[in-house]
Amino acid sequence: MGLPQRRWSGPLNVTADLHIHTALSPCGSLEMSPRAVAASARSIGLDMIAVTDHNSMANVEATVEAGRREGVVVIPGMEVQTAEGVHVLCYFPDCDVARSCYEGIYPHLPDIANNADFFGDQVVVDIDDNVIGFEPRVLLNSLDLSIDELVAGVRAIGGEVIPAHVECNGFGLLPHLGLVPPNLDLSVLEIAWPHSREDVIRDYPDLAGFSLVSHSDAHYLRDIGRAAMRMEMAERSFSALFKAYREGCGRIVYRHREDS
Template sequence: MRIGIDLHNHSCLSPCAHQNMLPSLLALEASERDIKILALTDHNSGRNLPAFAEACEMVGMVGVFGCEVNTIEEVHMLALFEDVHVASDFCFYIESLLPRIRNVINIFGQQTVVDIRGKILEEVTTSLYGAANISVDQLVNQVNNLGGMVIPAHIDRLANSLTANLGFVPDLPYAAVEAIRVPCHVEVHGKTVIQGSDAHYLEHIGRRCCYIDADEANYPALVNALANSAIFYRGS
């Protein structure tokens, strides 16, 4: 059966996302749009993963946990894990690799950590917008060693992508690559191409979800489908 997946979404913790992007609303809204496997991937941080995990459990969503790392090459890469605790630890490590620059709220927006009800628990004062001191190659190695998955984000975008910043997609053990438009004409070395909503606003949720062919909605089925290119796009 076809199972809706969306592996690229932001919450109110990401400086560029809307403050009403509560992790709980993300899970709820995605579930209403028939997505069964959903990831939260804030910029360089995983501080809203606990609320997201709780919300996923409440709405019967298979949560995938991680962040969108801005590497030293200023390339955006999704680092994803099955386990929320492993993901949280890894995301704190990524945060520790960021330059200590204070966020400027009126330019970049707020960076709020919330609970499942949307109550603000903390405002992150260090800018999450910077580049973490980790290379693409190092990130792929470290995440894979922890049992996670790396998916280069929006490889066909003209900013913060492998194609734009490096000029090519290095042939590394990614679980898949994410493109905004399919079919994607970038050389991806046979990797599975997925789409992701990169939702920063509630109305973005599900806009570029895609589907896997699997018997059940769970993390191993996702990994298997990505490895076997068992992917369908919207409208296909």
């Protein structure tokens, strides 16, 4: 009889980029198909990614499947634009939960037709790079849902929220609201590549008490992973990742420089 099989149970080193757009986002390049995004993530050594298109998750399922084939964990997500004009990254434990959020917020998206010549096409793509549809409403628009309503709704179905690029004039929480609303009970905030933690805290000293993370906000394949989080985790899962984020275990890694 052979020795019993033992599995490595120590911590895993994980590199994660949780803010990536696909061709569905009007500003996302058409090269950003689910298959190409997953393959690029694997080729540069990312272990976990999230697809976060503006106000939609129509390309999430295909990217989750593409990630499965490539050995990359893909967290279902969306980058939602609240009534205040603030971008909030929303993450979900699985595609069904993501879809239920999407179906809940879609009626709150203004029914304004996308002008493809101006904004670009909003393309729904399957796992084999086939175009299977176009989102008719312009996605880069504010919902008629407040940030309070959004955060409460996402948490009620088991999702996680991280305000995106909080220090940026374009859609960042701090320039719009002036502070991190204490009633939202936020502990993790995203800062934008290539800003350092120290630079942002110098401008907004109150952020010193938050877990600050950074991601690529990639709209082109070449930008995937230009900002990522590196940390040790027990497993590559949704719950382990957000536990590590909340505990501030991650280290921001930029492609051109590293911040500890």
